[in-house]
Amino acid sequence: MAQAINSVKLKAAAEHLEWVLQQYPGSEEVQSLLLALHPLIADAKAKKLREPFSRKHVPGAYNFGDGVYMPYKNPSVGAAYAAFVIEMEGGLTDQDKQRIVRMETLRKANKPGAAS
Amino acid sequence: MSEQGLVPEELKRQYIAQIDKGNTFETLGVSVQVARDYLDTPEGSVYWQRLAEADRDASAFEIDARAIEQITSGRDLPRMALLDEPLVKLTRADREVSVHSPYFAREAEVNDALASGRSLHDYFGLPANSEATRYRMDEIRPLAPTEVFISRIAPTSELGGRITRTGGGEQYLVPKDALIYSPPEAS
Numbered sequence: 001m002a003q004a005i006n007s008v009k010l011k012a013a014a015e016h017l018e019w020v021l022q023q024y025p026g027s028e029e030v031q032s033l034l035l036a037l038h039p040l041i042a043d044a045k046a047k048k049l050r051e052p053f054s055r056k057h058v059p060g061a062y063n064f065g066d067g068v069y070m071p072y073k074n075p076s077v078g079a080a081y082a083a084f085v086i087e088m089e090g091g092l093t094d095q096d097k098q099r100i101v102r103m104e105t106l107r108k109a110n111k112p113g114a115a116s
Numbered sequence: 117m118s119e120q121g122l123v124p125e126e127l128k129r130q131y132i133a134q135i136d137k138g139n140t141f142e143t144l145g146v147s148v149q150v151a152r153d154y155l156d157t158p159e160g161s162v163y164w165q166r167l168a169e170a171d172r173d174a175s176a177f178e179i180d181a182r183a184i185e186q187i188t189s190g191r192d193l194p195r196m197a198l199l200d201e202p203l204v205k206l207t208r209a210d211r212e213v214s215v216h217s218p219y220f221a222r223e224a225e226v227n228d229a230l231a232s233g234r235s236l237h238d239y240f241g242l243p244a245n246s247e248a249t250r251y252r253m254d255e256i257r258p259l260a261p262t263e264v265f266i267s268r269i270a271p272t273s274e275l276g277g278r279i280t281r282t283g284g285g286e287q288y289l290v291p292k293d294a295l296i297y298s299p300p301e302a303s
Contacts, residue, residue, distance in 0.1 A: 032137035055148060055181070056188065059139040062243065065185030067216025073173060082181035089148075096180065099156055103164050104176040110165070111172075 003090025007047040010087040013080075014044035020080040024072055033060045033069075033077075040088070052090035061085070121235040123244045123279055131275055138243040138274075143189040145270030151187040155180070159196045163187070163265055166292035167218075186218055186289055189241075190267030194289055199264040202257045203288050203295070206236060209250040213297070220256060220264075220288040220295075229285055241272040241283035256295040265289040 018041050021034040036059035043049050055061060060081065063069065069077040086092055092100070108114060123135070134140050146154075154160040160183075167186075168179045187194060203220035207213045221240065229239040237247035269283035 029137055032133070033139060036134070036137075036139035055185070056142055061185055062141045062143060062189075063138055065182055065189065065218075066214065067182075067218065068214070070171060070174075070216045076174070076178070078178045078182070079175050082175070082178040085181060086177065092177075093152070095152055095156070099152070099164075100176045100180055103161065103168070103180070106161070106165065107168050107176070 003052050003093065005049055005052055005090050006087065007044075007049070009091065010044045010049060010084075011047055013084045013087040014041045017041065017080040017084045018045075020075045020077055023075055024077070027072070029063070029068055030072060030077060033063070033081075036060060037084075044084075044088075049088070053088045055085040055089055058085050058088055121238050122247055122249070127275075127278065128244070131278075134275060135244045138245045140276065141243040141272060141274045143241065143270045143272050145188045145190045145267075146193060148184055148188060150193065151184045154187055154193050155183055159194075159265075160187075162196060162263055163194070163289075163291055166263060170291060170293040183291070186291070187267075189219070189270055190287065190289075191270040191283065192268050194265030194267040196263055196265055198261050199258050199288070199290075200261040202255045203264075203290070205254045205256060205297075206240060206242075206251045207254065208246055208248040209252050210248070211246075211252075213252070213254050218289050218291050220290055221285065222288065223253070223255075225286050226253065234282070238281050239269075239283070239285045240287070241269040241281040241285070243272070244274055244279050254297050256297050258295055262290070262292060262295070265291070 021030055024030040064081050069081060128135055155164055164183050167183050204223045204226060205213055205220055229236055236251060266286060266288055269285045269287050271283050272281040
């Protein structure tokens with residue numbers, strides 16, 4: 001099924017991501033990401049983005065996969081970035097939703113201390 | 117490209133901010149949809165679980181997005197194997213190794229790259245901020261036999277196509293934090 005931009009959700013994700021990135025003023029890599037994302041965040045906040053945009057073209061994609069933002073947990077740069085790129089692509093697909101539910105269930109079951 | 121395929125100094129100066137942190141670096145591998153379909157296979161599920169085990173605080177959405185980004189760095193889908201031998205991590209000689217990176221290679225593959233006459237940054241598809249004339253090569257060993265996921269490195273693009281790499285080398289994706297570094301050596 002073709003995905004469509006939900007401009008309200010995308011705006012909220014962009015605002016949250018911007019806020020999260022602003023919480024690390026001393027980090028060059030986070031501030032560099034904020035600068036690189038600024039045009040997309042500005043367009044998303046202004047609800048100017050109408051067409052889904054591949055996550056592969058969102059600045060910072062490789063660094064995100066390379067674990068560069070993993071140390072920034074509170075608030076989580078990775079979580080805010082993931083939420084933003086998902087909305088840039090028009091939200092989770094049904095396939096994504098099913099996989100995430102399935103994997104999260106498995107993850108909880110395998111968590112140390114979880115009842116077997 | 118300048119000597120040894122390095123990005124010309126003029127281009128570096130012009131785009132220093134973009135190059136410095138690698139924010140425009142893109143891997144042109146398998147599509148996001150192909151990566152999604154892979155994650156729905158038994159091997160893909162193992163990949164997802166190992167990534168989640170290495171970052172227990174991360175949300176499922178973040179793990180899923182990170183898995184897709186990593187899988188799309190290959191020109192083909194990863195094949196799972198059990199690793200019980202050391203791997204290496206190539207890093208610019210003047211930089212510290214990236215401790216969270218899941219991308220590794222076999223030392224024999226680095227030797228193949230050198231023998232090919234191509235630059236290491238082209239062979240391994242490295243971002244411009246990681247290219248150098250000298251690299252450090254850190255050895256990393258599995259704590260116990262561990263699952264790894266092997267694929268061919270995809271071509272890459274940076275600065276909207278101003279900088280491109282061919283890739284083609286073999287990469288070992290190790291989503292779980294199951295390897296330890298040995299003391300570094302110069303290469």
